[in-house]
Amino acid sequence: MLIGYNTNGFAHHRIADALPILREIGYESVALTLDVDLLDPPDQNGVAGAVRAVKPILRDLGLRVTIETGARFILDPRRKHWPTLVSSSHAARQKRLDFLLAAIDVAAELSADSVSFWSGAADPGVDERESFGLLVSGIETLLHKADTRGVRLAFEPEPGMLVDTMAACQRLHEAVSHERFGLTLDVGHVHCLNDGDVAEHIRRWRDVLWNIHIEDMRRGAHEHLMFGDGDMDFAPIFAAVREIDYGGPMHVELSRHSHDAVETARRAFAFVRRQLD
Numbered sequence: 382m383l384i385g386y387n388t389n390g391f392a393h394h395r396i397a398d399a400l401p402i403l404r405e406i407g408y409e410s411v412a413l414t415l416d417v418d419l420l421d422p423p424d425q426n427g428v429a430g431a432v433r434a435v436k437p438i439l440r441d442l443g444l445r446v447t448i449e450t451g452a453r454f455i456l457d458p459r460r461k462h463w464p465t466l467v468s469s470s471h472a473a474r475q476k477r478l479d480f481l482l483a484a485i486d487v488a489a490e491l492s493a494d495s496v497s498f499w500s501g502a503a504d505p506g507v508d509e510r511e512s513f514g515l516l517v518s519g520i521e522t523l524l525h526k527a528d529t530r531g532v533r534l535a536f537e538p539e540p541g542m543l544v545d546t547m548a549a550c551q552r553l554h555e556a557v558s559h560e561r562f563g564l565t566l567d568v569g570h571v572h573c574l575n576d577g578d579v580a581e582h583i584r585r586w587r588d589v590l591w592n593i594h595i596e597d598m599r600r601g602a603h604e605h606l607m608f609g610d611g612d613m614d615f616a617p618i619f620a621a622v623r624e625i626d627y628g629g630p631m632h633v634e635l636s637r638h639s640h641d642a643v644e645t646a647r648r649a650f651a652f653v654r655r656q657l658d
Contacts, residue, residue, distance in 0.1 A: 382622060383445055384653050385410030385632035386646055387594070389452075392416075392639035400438050402643055406650050410445040410630035412497070412592070415484055416452040423455050424479045425486060432490040439491060447535070447592050447630055448488040448496045450481060465501020466519035467512040467543050477501070478519055482526050489530035494630060495591045496527075497535045497565040500543040500553075512543050517556050527561050535591040537565035540603040546576045554589070563589035567634070569598035569605060572613050580621035587625040594634045595653070605635055607645065608652040619656040 386408050391399035396419060403411060413435065415423070420431045439446055453461045456476055464473030466481075481498055488496045503512040520534070527534050538550045554562065564586050568579045583590065595618075597611030598604065608615070622631070633653065638645040 382627050382657070383410040383630040384408055384650060384657075385412055385445070385447070385630040386649070387412035387414060387449060387632050387634040387636065389414040389416070389449070389636040390634065390638055390645065391642045392636065394639075394642060396435060397438060399642070400435070400442060400444060403646060404442040404444055406647055407654070408444070408646070408650060410447065410494075410632065411439075412447045412449045412594075412630070412632040412634070413491075413493075414449040414452055415455070415480075415487065417455050420455070420480075420483060420487065423483065425483045428483050428486045428490070431487050436491055445630060446491050446493045447632065448484050448491070448493045450484050450496065450498045456480060462501060465542075467501050467503050467507075467515045469504040469507050474515065474519060478522060481523055485523065485526050485530055485532050485534075488532045493532070495533040495535040495563065495565075497537055497592050498523075499537045499539040502541055503543045509543070513553075513556075516543060516553070520553075520557050520562070524557070524559050524561055533561050533563055533591055535563045535565040537567060537592075537594070538570060539567075540570055540574055545570075546574060547571065547582055548576075563591040565592040565594060566590060567594035568618055569594070569596045569611075569613070569634075570603070572611075573598045573600060573603050575600055578617075580617040583618065583621040583627075584625060587627070590625075590627065591629055593622075593627070593629070593631040595631055596634050605637060607635065607638065608649060615656055623657075 597606040633649040
């Protein structure tokens, strides 16, 4: 398993400074969030600049990379995580698709392990069945591009979105059956939604588990916390990871801790390292 960190936890750092710091701490992988400082404009026209900014640094540091697409305001400066793959407007959905297609190109150029993404929340008044159909159609478009570029897509269930639980994720995987379509499992999301046993989900999804997000969290509250500040039991989670011989990245995600990014990353690494020893 590769211990990694999501760069959304270094929001106030230049990416050229954040990556060496993470490597110095001991991280072996980064979940590279394509935000406004890296992919601007957020479409295929900005791909070359994003690749140019990070490819030599990742290579020189020997860091593995997963591409993350959860930048909050990259597509709309007033509305977080909008538009989405399930927006009712075709033009809005296309804006999200263009961004994700660009992310696939970045991933291909960086030889990334996967591109991680989510559904988004359905627009008010839109039938759930219709929204689900829009999501499947969008993912099929992404998979066509992913096939041509040799990139894997790791879908993340997210609280408050159309696909939030592991049951909804199972339904989606049944609708989209493709060898390049896998899972990003955020263990805190499962915990805060009381969505079954995290360790069992790790075992059940082992064949398509390409990316893990980890942090502490409390039941009923979708707030990413430093380890020890929530009420999660991590021993069974790490036991399951060892049991399935997981060889992919486990990325710490603490986006709201950027004000103390370096010390937070150090403490998080020490915690995960202890769980693995």
